[in-house]
Amino acid sequence: MTENDHDLRDRFAALRRHEEAQAPEFTALPNSVRKPVRPRLKVTPIAAATCLVAIVVAGLLFKTPWQRPQPQPGKPVASILEWKPPTDFLLDTPGRQLLGTVPAIGAFQGDLITPTPHRRSPQVRKPALP
Amino acid sequence: MKQTDLQDELERMHTASFGWALLCCNHRREEAEEVLQTTYLKVLEGKATFGGESSLRTWLFGVIRRTASEQRRQRWLRLQIFDRWQTALPVSMHAPDPEHMASASEHSRTLLKALAVLSARQRQVLHLVFYQDLTIEEAAQILNLNLGTARTHFERGKRQLRKMLNPSGVQR
DSSP states (O other): OOGGGHHHHHHHHHHHHHHHHHOOOTTTGGGGGGSOOOOOOOOOHHHHHHHHHHHHHHHHHSOOOOOOOOOOTTSOOOOTTTOOOTTGGGGOOTTHHHHHSOOOTTOOOSOOOOOOOOOOOOOOOOOOOO | OOHHHHHHHHHHTHHHHHHHHHHHTTTOHHHHHHHHHHHHHHHHTTSSOOOSSSOHHHHHHHHHHHHHHHHHHHHHHHHHHTGGGOOSOOOOSSSOOHHHHHHSOHHHHHHHHHHHHSOHHHHHHHIIIIISOOOHHHHHHHHTOOHHHHHHHHHHHHHHHHHHHOTTOOOO
């Protein structure tokens, strides 16, 4: 900083005086500082470990083992080979028999239009040159 | 340092802190008050602790600067997320507060307009040296800059500021 900076210093000093006059009271600001601080919940590692052990023990005690469903004595059990799904009929689409078989060559007796015998187009005979 | 001593020190430096907070918030009074309040809370609740490596004022100004940056980031984020659907025209985050400008004298208004043109670093260094009467070394500490960098910002900012304040071209 040089001595020639006094012009700038004066300008900043004027701004400082203006802003200092506008500054809020200090007592007005830190009101919220005095607000009661909420006690922070302190979870000690021992308490956390105790809770974890209690949860595991409770889980072991009340755990019901998984059991395979047993067949009832009086009820016959259907074999999987005999079982038919209720929506089986949906698989029967129209024309399925045609699509499922391979036709033999020459053995088809259907309604196909027999091809007309090929006719040769008449040729115009050119006259012989003299 | 005891809580009461700390509070006394904060009170002693309150007007200077307010001036610095104003600059960090682009002369927006409400934002500056909020920043100052948050800073005091941090200090008195022990979230920001004075290590004694620098003067208390330098340290406090550093805390104010960081708090202002945090709040500016939060405000920007809020603007991006919530206010983008609002039809109101976005208010520039860098323009000086028009209310503050209107209340200032003609002399101060010219200075504020010229300061707004400078880069943030240049503005901050000049403020700390001329407004707060700190040395460039202390300004560098507050802004977390090298001394050489702070000096460069100071010289360039000063030259530019003088050019804007004295357009007749009187170089001193």
